[in-house]
Amino acid sequence: MLVMQTFRSRWFQKLEKPWPIELGGMILGVLAFWYFIFGKTVGVQTTVLYWGVWLGKTLGFDASSWSFFQGKHAKALLGGFWHHAGSLLVLGIIVGSLLGALTASEFRVRRIASGKQLLAASLGGLLMGYGGRVATTCNVGVYFGLIPSQSLSGWLFMAFVFLGAGVGSWMLIKYFT
Known part of the structure; x- marks a missing residue:
């Protein structure tokens, strides 16, 4: 037990700080x-x-x-x-x-604070899933594959992700808080 505590305190303590x-x-x-x-x-x-x-x-x-x-x-x-x-x-x-x-x-x-929060998270997840299927990729694939290869579709996807994040944030503040 002492060996595990020493190992954890030596190595994980270094990892508790955010990486640069x-x-x-x-x-x-x-x-x-x-x-x-x-x-x-x-x-x-x-x-x-x-x-x-x-x-x-x-x-x-x-x-x-x-x-x-x-x-x-x-x-x-x-x-x-x-x-x-x-x-x-x-x-x-x-x-x-x-x-x-x-x-x-x-x-x-974390405990779900309210039904509004559950509705907002469910709606956001459904819209993101639908958008990913329509785009036939996901943000991970875009950022690791399409953008590094300079694909126009990757840059368009990123622009619409920012637009969607802005609209979603506005809706979250206006309707779900």
């Missing part, structure tokens, strides 16, 4: 470059869709007849979670975010 933004930017840049070199793009939206289909498959639901799964996405139905690189990447994003929050002592479970 430059270091975080460099790490993200190296990871994006590495991912880009291998010809991949980060795609959370489609991966989460696959998760839903795989879960549905275990419950007896069959999505193989959907036109979406007739082309390049047909392989995804066969492999499952542990055989899909995107699933492992998204799992890594989730676990990495959790570890970052835990080591910085920033993880909090």
Whole structure:
């Protein structure tokens, strides 16, 4: 027990302070470059869709007849979670975010303050999910794939994200506080 406390106090105490933004930017840049070199793009939206289909498959639901799964996405139905690189990447994003929050002592479970807050969060999540599906990518894929490759669609996506964030913030203040 004493060994674990010593280890934690020695290493995690250093991590409790925020990292310099430059270091975080460099790490993200190296990871994006590495991912880009291998010809991949980060795609959370489609991966989460696959998760839903795989879960549905275990419950007896069959999505193989959907036109979406007739082309390049047909392989995804066969492999499952542990055989899909995107699933492992998204799992890594989730676990990495959790570890970052835990080591910085920033993880909090908060009680929902009101029904308005629940409605605002649900509406925002639905609109973001719908926007990601319509755009056929997510913000992670845009910022790690489309913008670094100087794709016009990436820059347009970013402009509309800023516009949406502004409108959403205005609506949050006006209607949900």
